[in-house]
Amino acid sequence: MKPQKKNIESKPLTLKVAEAASKDVGRGIVRLDPADFQKIGVEVGDVVALKGKRETVAKVMPAYMEDRGKDLIRLDGITRENAGVGIDEKITLTKSDFKPAQKIVVTPLTSMRSYDARYIGSLLEGLPLLAGDMVRARLIGTRTQDFKVVSTKPAGVVIINPKTVMRIQEKKGVGEAVTRISYEDIGGLGKEIGRIREMIELPLKYPQVFERLGIDPPKGVLLHGPPGCGKTLIAKAVANETDAYFDHISGPEIMHKYYGESEAHLRRIFEDATSHAPSIIFLDEIDAIAPKREELGGEKQVEKRVVAQLLALMDGLSSRGQVIVIGATNIPNVLDPALRRPGRFDREIEISIPDKNGRLEILNVHTRGMPLAEDVDLVRISEITHGFVGADLEALSREAAMVTLRELFPIIDFQMEEIPYETLMKLQVTMDDFMEGLKEVEPSAIREVFTEIPDVKWSDVGGLSEIKSVLKETIEWPLKYDKLFEHAKTSPSKGILLYGPPGTGKTLLAKAVASESEVNFISVKGPEILSKWVGESEKGIREVFKKAKQASPCIIFFDEIDSVVPRRGSEAASHVVDRVISQFLTELDGIEEL
Numbered sequence: 001m002k003p004q005k006k007n008i009e010s011k012p013l014t015l016k017v018a019e020a021a022s023k024d025v026g027r028g029i030v031r032l033d034p035a036d037f038q039k040i041g042v043e044v045g046d047v048v049a050l051k052g053k054r055e056t057v058a059k060v061m062p063a064y065m066e067d068r069g070k071d072l073i074r075l076d077g078i079t080r081e082n083a084g085v086g087i088d089e090k091i092t093l094t095k096s097d098f099k100p101a102q103k104i105v106v107t108p109l110t111s112m113r114s115y116d117a118r119y120i121g122s123l124l125e126g127l128p129l130l131a132g133d134m135v136r137a138r139l140i141g142t143r144t145q146d147f148k149v150v151s152t153k154p155a156g157v158v159i160i161n162p163k164t165v166m167r168i169q170e171k172k173g174v175g176e177a178v179t180r181i182s183y184e185d186i187g188g189l190g191k192e193i194g195r196i197r198e199m200i201e202l203p204l205k206y207p208q209v210f211e212r213l214g215i216d217p218p219k220g221v222l223l224h225g226p227p228g229c230g231k232t233l234i235a236k237a238v239a240n241e242t243d244a245y246f247d248h249i250s251g252p253e254i255m256h257k258y259y260g261e262s263e264a265h266l267r268r269i270f271e272d273a274t275s276h277a278p279s280i281i282f283l284d285e286i287d288a289i290a291p292k293r294e295e296l297g298g299e300k301q302v303e304k305r306v307v308a309q310l311l312a313l314m315d316g317l318s319s320r321g322q323v324i325v326i327g328a329t330n331i332p333n334v335l336d337p338a339l340r341r342p343g344r345f346d347r348e349i350e351i352s353i354p355d356k357n358g359r360l361e362i363l364n365v366h367t368r369g370m371p372l373a374e375d376v377d378l379v380r381i382s383e384i385t386h387g388f389v390g391a392d393l394e395a396l397s398r399e400a401a402m403v404t405l406r407e408l409f410p411i412i413d414f415q416m417e418e419i420p421y422e423t424l425m426k427l428q429v430t431m432d433d434f435m436e437g438l439k440e441v442e443p444s445a446i447r448e449v450f451t452e453i454p455d456v457k458w459s460d461v462g463g464l465s466e467i468k469s470v471l472k473e474t475i476e477w478p479l480k481y482d483k484l485f486e487h488a489k490t491s492p493s494k495g496i497l498l499y500g501p502p503g504t505g506k507t508l509l510a511k512a513v514a515s516e517s518e519v520n521f522i523s524v525k526g527p528e529i530l531s532k533w534v535g536e537s538e539k540g541i542r543e544v545f546k547k548a549k550q551a552s553p554c555i556i557f558f559d560e561i562d563s564v565v566p567r568r569g570s571e572a573a574s575h576v577v578d579r580v581i582s583q584f585l586t587e588l589d590g591i592e593e594l
Helices: 034-040 077-083 114-123 190-205 207-213 231-242 261-275 301-315 356-366 378-384 390-411 421-426 431-438 444-449 465-480 482-488 506-517 536-550 575-590
Strands: 013-019 029-032 047-051 055-062 072-075 090-095 103-108 134-138 144-153 165-168 220-224 245-250 279-284 323-329 347-350 520-525 554-559
Touching: 013 034, 029 034, 034 055, 034 090, 047 077, 055 077, 072 077, 072 090, 077 134, 114 134, 190 207, 190 220, 190 231, 190 323, 190 347, 220 231, 231 245, 231 279, 231 323, 245 261, 261 279, 261 301, 261 323, 356 378, 356 390, 378 431, 390 431, 465 482, 465 506, 506 554, 520 536, 536 554, 536 575
Parallel strands: 013 072, 029 055, 103 165, 220 323, 220 347, 245 279, 279 323, 520 554
Antiparallel strands: 013 090, 029 072, 047 055, 047 090, 103 144, 134 144
């Protein structure tokens, strides 16, 4: 690559900053409207200087179609940090000249393995940078390593090339720091992040807006949703993007064995946050320290006092807008009602299970550093992973990589100190690896009631062609042709009753439906629902439907349903069975459409 000369006629251009797409993270590129290329005299792949609170450089690429005409520039979290700008702030860019880098001295921001150091140059090849920039090398797999550029030869803007000599200057006292998390590291939660930003970023950055409107900024935000959906990740990303002091407290850590220590610990946390304002207090698993007081027995006086102390501290936050409390829980209904009123947790945001597009975004994040084979179809994977949350999709990506790793075992010489770099570079994760990994991972939302999907196809069911056709129309069509149903303004059926003599294939049909429809499948054996404890049988029905709603689209298969819902008023029915039938009917009437 030849060094380019600076275009003298180039004029500075000011644009609004937006977050980058997950696949552009760490590539050292910015995306802007091709119509703006001529204004600053650049072409695709040219280097531009970006000026916010400090200056950095990046390569320019065309914006995606949906961004054109909006005066936007998309930067990833690393480039935003190097330029000293946040999302929705303005940045100035001009065309820049550059020289090939002869030598670059970098220092790792976290401890690193010695054998990674040899390949840093090749991993960063083509990256434009300045002394003082932070760069991120994506190592083998999904590991990343952050570096600070100490110096470059020649000075100024340089681009790393195959001849560049990379020198790693070890820094004393470097520990295992956590990689900075930005909004690009979160997939499928764009709407939720937007709501959280307006509640948290705005008061921290521009408190005068609230003063002008004559309202108090919010004090707290409660995030709730199933485990693994990204509540903690969102809180960390918000803290990083706002440069706020961040105090991560796990609920059970608050509790102490000595009288009054739990409340004192809570007071110290709020005092520390106030002294470091602007700050964010993140109370993870808040249900452990703030359960409903009326349900606590006399032996749980400590929990009652902790709840009261938390309420008093949230009411007493004097630096409103500069200290914000984020709570996270999987079970919001167990929290004390006094905590959930406006003025304490002003807004409750549900982090729900992602849809198909959300799953695709998450897969793009987790496979960013993977050497994917050409046959890998992430769109297809996102279509068949119903009910998977972010943590499940991360586990799926890891399992697929482990399947690839098993292929390496036969050719490894275990007497060698390390695997040759060339051998590692040949590794590729294929679509078959993902499908194999899918057998090991089930959705965490329905893990308690998850049923191993049987390997039964429609072709394994002899005869019954008319019934098979009805089942396909009822179950597969609403999933595959949902837009046609919307256009026709018709709703799919909610329930199907299979009946007939023993041995005619009722259960086999259900197995074929589970296998062919590619949706989550919960099998419930009728007699197992009934319990000797009052209310437990109804709760069992309620929990099954609740899990199914969380992991929708989902099929619930009730085998031997006559044992659960016999005719009311008959000899077989009892008061318990009557209540179970009522619960079942209520759930069936209220169930959301598939």
